[in-house]
Amino acid sequence: xxxxxxxxxxxxxxxxxxxxxxxxxxxxxxxxxxxxxxxxxxxxxxxxxxxxxxxxxxxxxxxxxxxxxxxxxxxxxxxxxxxxxxxxxxxxxxxxxxxxxxxxxxxxxxxxx
Amino acid sequence: xxxxxxxxxxxxxxxxxxxxxxxxxxxxxxxxxxxxxxxxxxxxxxxxxxxxxxxxxxxxxxxxxxxxxxxxxxxxxxxxxxxxxxxxxxxxxxxxxxxxxxxxxxxxxxx
Numbered sequence: 001x002x003x004x005x006x007x008x009x010x011x012x013x014x015x016x017x018x019x020x021x022x023x024x025x026x027x028x029x030x031x032x033x034x035x036x037x038x039x040x041x042x043x044x045x046x047x048x049x050x051x052x053x054x055x056x057x058x059x060x061x062x063x064x065x066x067x068x069x070x071x072x073x074x075x076x077x078x079x080x081x082x083x084x085x086x087x088x089x090x091x092x093x094x095x096x097x098x099x100x101x102x103x104x105x106x107x108x109x110x111x112x113x
Numbered sequence: 114x115x116x117x118x119x120x121x122x123x124x125x126x127x128x129x130x131x132x133x134x135x136x137x138x139x140x141x142x143x144x145x146x147x148x149x150x151x152x153x154x155x156x157x158x159x160x161x162x163x164x165x166x167x168x169x170x171x172x173x174x175x176x177x178x179x180x181x182x183x184x185x186x187x188x189x190x191x192x193x194x195x196x197x198x199x200x201x202x203x204x205x206x207x208x209x210x211x212x213x214x215x216x217x218x219x220x221x222x223x224x
Contacts, residue, residue: 004156033211042202043157043214056210091156099145099206104156 002026004105006092012111013082021077021108025094032075033102034067035091043091049075050098082112125221132190134218136203141184145206148177148188151217152199160188160201190220198222 005024013019025032034046045059049069060066064082069075079086089109095102126132138146144165149157163170163177163186170177176189186203200219204212 006156035214042216043204043212045211045213048210050210058209059211093157093212098210101159101162102147102204102212103159104149106156 004092004094004103006090006105006108008108009106010109010111012113015084015112016081018078018080019082019110021079021090021092021110023075023077023092023094023105025073025075025092026103027073029094029096030072031095031098031100031102032069033093033095034075034077035093037089037091037107039088046077046090048098079110082110084112086110087112122216123219123221125223126193128193128195128222128224130193132188132193132197132220132222134188134190134201134203134220136186136188136215138184138186138203138205138213140205140207140213141181143205143207146177146179146186147204147206147212148175148186149202149204150197150199151202157202193220193222195222195224 007022030051032049035043037043047067048056064080067077089107091104091107093102093104147162148160150160151157161172161175161177163179174191178187198221200217202214202217204214
């Protein structure tokens with residue numbers, strides 16, 4: 001498709017399990033961002049990828065969170081040993097380059113039980 | 114740190130009236146701003162953007178105004194429709210590698 005695609009759309013996991021969230025950015029977009037949105041809240045920055053440069057991981061809340069971007073395209077956000085406070089909507093966005101129009105996917109709603 | 118704030122968390126307008134949603138930002142070095150619309154259960158949808166070398170930009174039924182002197186951004190929606198009901202976020206591209214978002218303004222359009 002033409003937009004940012006995220007999968008799964010919903011994920012329910014047990015506390016302590018690992019989860020992987022996937023993001024397919026818009027073709028040709030070099031910048032990719034992950035954000036987290038808790039219920040009724042704004043967007044919390046997690047990580048930023050730009051081309052082949054080292055990612056900006058400054059927003060990752062703990063070492064249980066990691067992300068990678070393979071071949072400058074698809075990105076995976078991994079949360080290890082999930083906790084209940086990890087429950088949120090995880091949003092991915094991409095833009096042609098840094099500081100230009102950023103378009104979001106529909107998000108993955110993660111529920112840790 | 115940087116912050117992007119909104120003056121009003123909720124706004125109710127009558128259908129057909131104009132809506133104005135405000136946003137304050139703190140980083141005078143920010144040079145790019147976006148307004149997003151988010152409907153329930155969906156990701157933020159790009160509405161309109163503006164760069165710091167402009168004061169005003171118009172789209173279809175929407176206008177964004179930027180006042181760099183007081184670090185203020187506003188989104189004007191003309192002839193508001195029920196489909197405009199959503200949460201609106203302003204986002205600021207600052208000195209870090211990220212867009213900074215406010216907590217959003219919930220717009221309710223009364224038929």
